[in-house]
Amino acid sequence: MTDRTTVQNAQLALLLEVTGTPKPGNVDRERDFTDLRFEHFMAGAVGARPGLALAAEQEPVGHAFERAVAGMADQSAGNTQFGALLLLAPLVAAASEDELTPAGADRVVQSTTVSDAGEFYRAFEHVDVAVDDPPEGMEPLDVRRGSEAIPAIEERGLTLFDIMSQSADGDGIAAEWAGEFRRTFDAAATVLADDGPVPDRASRVFVALLAEEVDTFVVTRNGPDAAAEVQRRAQAVLDGAEEPSELAEELVARDINPGTTADIVAGALFIALERGLVV
Amino acid sequence: MTDRTTVQNAQLALLLEVTGTPKPGNVDRERDFTDLRFEHFMAGAVGARPGLALAAEQEPVGHAFERAVAGMADQSAGNTQFGALLLLAPLVAAASEDELTPAGADRVVQSTTVSDAGEFYRAFEHVDVAVDDPPEGMEPLDVRRGSEAIPAIEERGLTLFDIMSQSADGDGIAAEWAGEFRRTFDAAATVLADDGPVPDRASRVFVALLAEEVDTFVVTRNGPDAAAEVQRRAQAVLDGAEEPSELAEELVARDINPGTTADIVAGALFIALERGLVV
Numbered sequence: 001m002t003d004r005t006t007v008q009n010a011q012l013a014l015l016l017e018v019t020g021t022p023k024p025g026n027v028d029r030e031r032d033f034t035d036l037r038f039e040h041f042m043a044g045a046v047g048a049r050p051g052l053a054l055a056a057e058q059e060p061v062g063h064a065f066e067r068a069v070a071g072m073a074d075q076s077a078g079n080t081q082f083g084a085l086l087l088l089a090p091l092v093a094a095a096s097e098d099e100l101t102p103a104g105a106d107r108v109v110q111s112t113t114v115s116d117a118g119e120f121y122r123a124f125e126h127v128d129v130a131v132d133d134p135p136e137g138m139e140p141l142d143v144r145r146g147s148e149a150i151p152a153i154e155e156r157g158l159t160l161f162d163i164m165s166q167s168a169d170g171d172g173i174a175a176e177w178a179g180e181f182r183r184t185f186d187a188a189a190t191v192l193a194d195d196g197p198v199p200d201r202a203s204r205v206f207v208a209l210l211a212e213e214v215d216t217f218v219v220t221r222n223g224p225d226a227a228a229e230v231q232r233r234a235q236a237v238l239d240g241a242e243e244p245s246e247l248a249e250e251l252v253a254r255d256i257n258p259g260t261t262a263d264i265v266a267g268a269l270f271i272a273l274e275r276g277l278v279v
Numbered sequence: 280m281t282d283r284t285t286v287q288n289a290q291l292a293l294l295l296e297v298t299g300t301p302k303p304g305n306v307d308r309e310r311d312f313t314d315l316r317f318e319h320f321m322a323g324a325v326g327a328r329p330g331l332a333l334a335a336e337q338e339p340v341g342h343a344f345e346r347a348v349a350g351m352a353d354q355s356a357g358n359t360q361f362g363a364l365l366l367l368a369p370l371v372a373a374a375s376e377d378e379l380t381p382a383g384a385d386r387v388v389q390s391t392t393v394s395d396a397g398e399f400y401r402a403f404e405h406v407d408v409a410v411d412d413p414p415e416g417m418e419p420l421d422v423r424r425g426s427e428a429i430p431a432i433e434e435r436g437l438t439l440f441d442i443m444s445q446s447a448d449g450d451g452i453a454a455e456w457a458g459e460f461r462r463t464f465d466a467a468a469t470v471l472a473d474d475g476p477v478p479d480r481a482s483r484v485f486v487a488l489l490a491e492e493v494d495t496f497v498v499t500r501n502g503p504d505a506a507a508e509v510q511r512r513a514q515a516v517l518d519g520a521e522e523p524s525e526l527a528e529e530l531v532a533r534d535i536n537p538g539t540t541a542d543i544v545a546g547a548l549f550i551a552l553e554r555g556l557v558v
Binding site: 002 | 281282283287290292294295298308309311316317318319322324325326328350353354355463476477557558
C-alpha cells in the first residue's frame with residue numbers, strides 16, 4: 001500500500017489521465033492540439049494542488065475549486081482541467097472524511113451553499129470554458145458573467161448543488177454532481193478490475209465511457225451530430241471495427257475534444273488510487 | 280509572470296524533463312523501458328514534493344533530499360529521479376534564499392554537515408541506485424551500505440559536500456555539487472535562450488549536454504566504451520548525421536539510459552522556470 005496522501009492521489013490522477021493513450025480526441029501522451037499541449041496539463045496539475053489541498057482540509061468545496069482553477073490556469077493554454085477539478089474537489093473532500101462512496105460524495109455536494117455557488121462563478125474568471133448559452137430567462141445566471149452573477153445567485157438563494165442540478169441535462173460533470181457520481185465510481189471499479197499499466201487502463205475506460213454516453217463538451221463545442229458520431233465510433237472501437245489510434249488522429253485534426261469524458265476518467269483514477277491502484 | 284512557488288517549479292521541472300522528447304536513451308513522452316515507464320516518473324514527481332518543500336523551508340539539505348527520495352520511491356519501478364533530486368534539493372534551498380546563482384548554490388552545498396551525509400546514505404535504503412564499487416580502502420563508505428555506513432562517516436567527520444567532492448570524478452551529479460553547478464546553470468541559460476515548446480527545448484539541451492561530456496550513469500551501467508559511443512553519436516545528432524528518434528529507439532533497446540544527463544536537464548528546467556520560462 002502506498003503512503004500517498006489524498007491530495008497526492010488527486011494530483012497523480014490528473015497526471016495519469018493525460019498520460020493515458022490513445023484517448024481519441026484528447027491531448028494524451030501521443031497527441032497535442034496546436035495551442036493546448038501535454039505540458040500545459042503538467043503545469044495545470046502542479047498549479048491545481050493548493051486548491052485540492054483546501055478541499056482535503058475541509059474548506060468549502062466552492063472555494064477549494066476556485067483556488068484549484070486559479071492555480072491550474074497558471075500556464076499559457078487556458079483551460080486544461082476545469083471539469084476534472086469540479087469532480088475532484090468534492091471527491092477529495094469526501095475522501096478526507098473517509099467517505100469516498102457515492103453516498104459520501106453526495107452528502108458533500110448536497111451540503112454546498114450559496115457561497116459555494118458564488119465561488120464557482122468566480123472560477124470562470126480565470127479561464128475561458130466552452131459552455132452553452134443559458135436558457136431563456138436565465139441570462140442573469142450565465143456562468144460567463146463570473147462574479148457579476150453573484151447578486152442574482154444570492155437573490156434566488158441558489159446553492160452550488162442547485163446550480164449543478166439545473167445543468168445536469170446538458171453537462172456531464174453536473175450530471176455527476178446530481179447523480180451520486182455514478183459514472184465516475186463505476187469507471188473507478190472498471191479501472192481496478194482491469195490489469196496492465198495504468199495509462200492503458202485509462203485509455204480503455206475512456207473509450208468505454210465515450211461509447212456509453214454522448215460527451216457534453218463535444219455537444220457544446222461541435223454540436224449534437226458530432227457528439228453522436230463520436231459515441232458511435234467509440235462503440236466501433238470497442239467492437240474492433242475501428243482503430244483507436246486512427247480515431248484519435250482524426251478527432252484531433254477535426255478539433256473534436258471529448259473533454260467531459262476525460263474529466264470523468266481523472267475522477268475515476270483518483271478513486272482507484274485511493275482504493276489501492278498501484279502505479 | 281507566474282505565481283508558482285519554488286516547490287511547484289521544482290515539481291514541474293521533474294514533469295517537464297520526462298515530457299521532453301526525443302531524449303535518446305531516456306524514458307520520455309514517446310518511450311518506456313519495460314519496467315520503468317512514464318507513469319512512474321509522474322508518481323515520482325508527486326511523491327517527491329514534500330521533500331522538496333522541506334528544502335524550500337530551509338531544512339537541512341540532506342534530510343530534505345532523503346524525504347524527497349522516500350516519496351519518489353512510492354511507485355513500483357524503484358529509482359526514477361534520484362539524481363535529479365540530488366540536484367534540486369540544494370537548488371531549491373538556494374532559490375528559497377533568493378540566491379539561485381552558482382555562488383548561492385555553492386554556499387548551500389559547502390555548508391552541508393556530517394548529518395547531511397548520513398541522510399544521503401539513508402536515502403539509498405529507499406531505492407536501488409546503480410553505483411560503482413568504491414575504491415580500495417573505501418568499502419566502509421560504500422553508499423549501498425545505507426545507514427550502516429553512518430558510523431564510518433561520523434568517525435571521519437565527512438560532510439555531504441566532502442562525500443560529493445570525493446565522487447566528482449566519476450559521477451556527473453557529484454561534479455555539479457563540487458563545481459558550482461556549472462553545467463546545470465549553463466543548460467538553464469540555453470533553455471531560456473531557445474524558443475518553442477518547453478519539451479522541445481528540453482530535448483535539444485539534453486542532446487547538447489550528451490555530446491558535451493560522457494554520461495556517468497552510462498559509464499557505471501554499461502561501461503566506458505558505451506558511454507563514449509553515446510557521446511559521439513549525440514554529436515552526430517547535433518551535426519545532422521544521425522536522427523535523434525532512431526538513436527532513441529536504439530539506446531532504449533540496448534538498455535543504455537543516460538540518466539545523469541536527464542537529471543541535469545531537470546535541474547536546468549527548474550532554474551529556467553524560476554527565471555521566468557513560460558509553459
